[in-house]
Amino acid sequence: MEPGRRVPSVRNDADSDTDSTAAPPGGLDVSLIAAQRLIGPEQPQESAVQSPLSRLRRQVRKVRRAVQYDRHAFWRRHPLRQGAVLYESFSGNGALCNPEAIFRGLIADPEFAGLTHIWALAERGVAPELEAEFADDPRVTFVRYRSSAYYRALATSQYLVNNATFPVEFSKRPGQIYLNTWHGTPLKQMGFDMPGGALDSANTLRNLLAADFLLAANDFMAERMYEDAYRLDNVYAGRIITEGYPRIDRQRLTEAEVVDVRAALGRSGAALNGRTIVLYAPTWHGESFNRPEDDIDRLIDDVRELQRAVGPEHIVLLKTHQVVHSFAASRPELRSILVPNSLPTNVTLGVCAGLITDYSSIFFDYLATGRPIVFFTPDAAEYAETRGTYFAAEELPGPVTEDAATAARAMRELLANRHPAPRYAEWQQRFAPREDGSVTKRVIDIVFRSKTAGYDVRPARNDGRKRLLMYLGGMRSNGITTAGLNLLAELDHARYDVTVLMAYSRRRWHVANQALIPHEVRQLFRMGGMNGGKLEHLRRKVDERRGRVLHAESRRYKALWDDEWRRVFGGARFDWVADLSGYSPFWATLMLHSPSVPRAIWLHNEMAADRHREVNGRKHMLHSLGRVFKLYGEFDRLVSVSPRLTELNRSELVEYAPADRFATVRNLPNLERVSTRLRQPLTELDGHPVDPETEQALVPGWVDELEAHHGTWFVSVGRLSPEKNHERLIRAFGLVHERHPDARLLIVGAGPLKDRLKAQIDAAGLADAVTLTGAYQNPFAIMAAADCFVLSSVYEGQPMVLLEAAVCRLPIVSTAFASVHDALPDRAIHVVGQSDAALAGGMLAFLNGEVPRSSLDIDAYRAEVAAEFSAIVDGESADARGPATPPGSASPQPAL
Incomplete structure (x- = not known):
């Protein structure tokens, strides 16, 4: 195939694969800005071959972070200092705004003469008048932002007052009282209302959820900013004070x-x-x-x-x-x-x-x-x-x-x-x-005197919807991410208040998939690392490696995990928690440290087989999935994505969880997304290689050939990993190609076996007929342009790609694995045996006109999956729901 031709690039600045933590205009996560100033500008991505200087710098940064976390952990082991108040404005850029007004109100009130006051300042001289005014007052001290004294104050002060955000390592301790005053009624859009607002305001939302009190200058700010823009309604556990701004008192x-x-x-x-x-x-x-x-x-x-x-x-x-x-x-x-x-x-x-x-x-x-x-x-x-x-x-x-x-x-x-x-x-x-000049007194009454009668103090709105929290996984472009995104798109958001948890990342693929999350869904991000000393975490990891992961065996680490939950979620409240990924012991453990609510974990494959999967001679998931298995017994539901998988996992994992906890929620295709994207011109797909000099996309030769549609095109979409068995697919296609030289095969995806598969294709003399396209954000346009979909997997969960192929109305040929027969409700798949000859026979059957186009009654299928999901969330047992719904028949439950 020809090397490719140039077209104007479809990439833009937002596509750059960077991982910057700087906040954009108005995001005002100024703690991140100050932190970046202290550690220096972000370094460019390091090449595979690092210079000695680069390695040294990397080690220095690691040591610096370790020291920072250890001193923070040291102070968090100390008791709270009753009567100590820590004030912070804009990450220490001054002694300003509402915190200063509250400070002056407290220090002038004889009733609070016993309080001690600590100001966090970025450097000496940023508040010279205040420092000079209180230089001789033993009640007032000043600490440098992110110094050891700062972490002591952050960890041990009884009261915390901030007009922006504490840094990512902050986690409010039991007994601390946190007042976030924010710094103004917004004219600019805030939070989730901003373009890219979920990522840009991640630390802000984390701080707001941690606060006991949020100060609003007026009702508009309380409602439009806190409850709507930052989505605090339903989940925020603190109180909103709408009594005006203390700082405005100072204008009189x-x-x-x-x-x-x-x-x-x-x-x-x-x-x-x-x-x-x-x-x-x-x-x-x-x-x-x-x-x-x-x-x-x-x-x-x-x-x-x-x-x-x-x-x-x-x-x-x-x-x-x-x-x-x-x-x-x-x-x-x-x-x-x-x-x-x-x-x-x-x-x-x-x-x-x-x-x-x-x-x-x-x-x-x-x-x-x-x-x-x-x-x-x-x-x-x-x-x-x-x-x-x-x-x-x-x-x-x-x-x-x-x-x-x-x-x-x-x-x-x-x-x-x-x-x-x-x-x-x-x-x-x-x-x-x-704004009558007495706002400061009223705020002090509420926060420091616990007097709320007659004042405008209220909880956040609560509309009674069930509050669901779901961890989505690593957000890579794979079946698990697709399944999670499709589930979110189909949920009944009038019935459920949905929050998703992700790791904080600005990598291109992460942002692209994150952008597909429905706007009704609240997004939370885990930023930074767990609190606690490095030695303590080393012991924890060693114990986990040895298989000591159950709560009963790791009580010494319970405080670490409980603290991490508070660091990530603050006081946020949920009614149901799920790990939709199911592959990471870290995230599964974090979900199990939620306050006591029903918890579920998804099983996307035959998990026992997945644990022993080999890639390049190594069983990469042997230990990690073994740790996840030991956590199964603490989940209320273990959710497989097809009925056959539920049976397999129930029998193969019986030593880890009771049989009655295994349940089924099948995957859903995103019909609208697939239907819209399958019409995209192939030349415009995001995934083509890019000329580094001109930044123009280089359209591969197979695109022109597919658009011209010479011959018959088979397509397979999936990660290039052992369970997909692309090696067998290539061998089987070779048998087909001998009889039909005009046949072509596209394998869409990326993964660890790319080089091995490329070598196999070259050795078989199939380089002109078989193409490894690489990964594409939109594979549906490629699928729709092909003639037949082929899957060669050894085992699968419920392959999302089969549902998507059915939406594209492609004929489907697949090898036989446990869940293939219930992958589609009408079983519109030509299933063949697990051999080269059988798979080749299936493709030849298509060429002979014996494999019809697949189809999917999406409305009926949605209704069935809605009933399955509702039963899991509402705690209904399978027996309570009666017999399973026959595949393809309608269910009385119309929406998830």
Whole structure:
């Protein structure tokens, strides 16, 4: 076959195979940003042959991480310090926002004179005024972010107050009280509302679920952000406080305080000269939190134009985003107008006559002053497309413009006329209704005095749906991932509140499969590693290797696993938990440490045979599946994906679990996905090789041949691993090719046997007739273009690919394995024996017109699987449901 031709690449920047942990604009997982600054920029992927320097750096990073985890574990073994309060703002980038307001409220209250206060700061000097003010107060200490003292405070303080996120290793201990105040009512879309929001806000969601209290400035923030955007409804176990923002109390300044603040601005370099202050406070617009300096040049130009047009009687001061501030402070052009990071934002707002902003939530705070707001949004269209906002420009409580001079003139007019903009009063009432100067006292009453009577404190909404948690597996493009995604697509989301758990990854294949998760499903990610000392984990792993995995045999490690559950899920509540993968002892063990609810684990194959599967002479799953088997007895349901598999697994795994716990839930095809994708032009498939220089896709020669459709095309789709027995398929096809030289075979997939199969094809002289295509995100278009589907497996679960082939209406030839006869309800498969000759005979039968097209009554099949799944989730036994539904017949249960 010809090497290929070039077409414009279908890849884009989002397809790059990187694993960056930096949050995008507005995700504000600033603990990740600060962590990245401490450990240095992400290194490029290391080549197979590493230089000595690369190996040394890698070892240094490993040692650094080990030391960090050990010191964290050391402090977590110490008792809590009653009365200790840890405050953190933006990962230590200052002593700011609501945490500072609460700190000042507590320290001024005689009732709380016994409290000790600890501020986490990224480095010395980020809060010089506060450090100087309390330098001699024995109740107040300052610790460097991620230092040993920081981990001590994080692990042992009774109270934790944060306006963003603690780092990924944080896990709230029993007895700790965590107040997350967040840092503003959102105008920008947040959480799952953002494009790519599930990954981008992973650590944020983890922190919110861990918090005992979430502070909301208003009802919109509580409902639209916490409950909707971050999907806290139904699962959040804490309380939402909707009493306003403590930091806004600080905007109410006396005349003497106004004089002091203006003097502080003057000392920082601002030449006020008696002029009124107009504050320009844009949000961050850069492309990466790793390059915040991208914003600076544009800011300089904007401020100059604003100052020119607003007039000499006013001075425009700049308040930058936390991520940008240190870079802005280094530019001489900005030093005379830059508001110092150490001056609280709300105190600054208290002396400003007007505010110019874009998408920053700062304007919600400023509404409480009743003073004018102008919205300067030069990149409105681009921002709306890439990030999105909750309100259209015409809804905002002030003039909106894309031009700096126009924004400044609008502000000048508002200041001169003193007439509020349309909708201003309405927005004040909606978003700042409780800002009466006493919010700090009310929040302290609720959190520190446990007084809730008469205050707006409530649990998150709960609509009564059953809460399901499912671990999806590694998210590689394989049958298990497909089965899980298809199940999620078919669930009745009006009946079930569904959460899926995955490992945190930005690898291309992971993101591509994650994007297929239905939008109704809440996504949680396990970030970072388990807490606990390295020696402790070494002992755990040695014991597990020796087969000591049952809870009764590993009570010494129960605290480790319980802590990991809390680290990942916080206080989230679920009614039913399942491991949909079923192959990892780590994830199975984690699921078993959920609070006491029914637990299920999926068995996708004849598991005893899978355990002994050999790849390149090694049984890679011998020990890991052996550990999983020992956990079976602690699951309430062991779910096989076909009735025949259930029988096999029940008999072969009887020593690990009682027979009555084995059940069946068959796999489901995603009819809509298959039907849509099978029409995609073959030249546009994601999976073609790419020219590294031009980044153009190189369309392989087999694509042109298949589109021209010369001869008869057989296709097989599956991982290149021993149980699929592609070696037999190639030998059988060789027999067919001798009699039908125009026949062709495509084997779609990737796996460890690629090189061996390629060598076999070459040795048999079949290089022009048999092609290993590699893996494709959309194999359905290839299947639909072929003539007959062939499966040569030694054993399988319920092969999803057979259901998909039936949706494509392909004739199917398959070897006989335990579950093949119930792989399709109408048994529309030409089944042959487990030999080269038998498989060749099946393909020849197709060529002779003896194998008809397959079909699938999808509605009836969905109903049957819905009944199976509902019985598992609702705890119904097979006997209670009556006799099994005959294949192909309808069930009274219409949806999962």
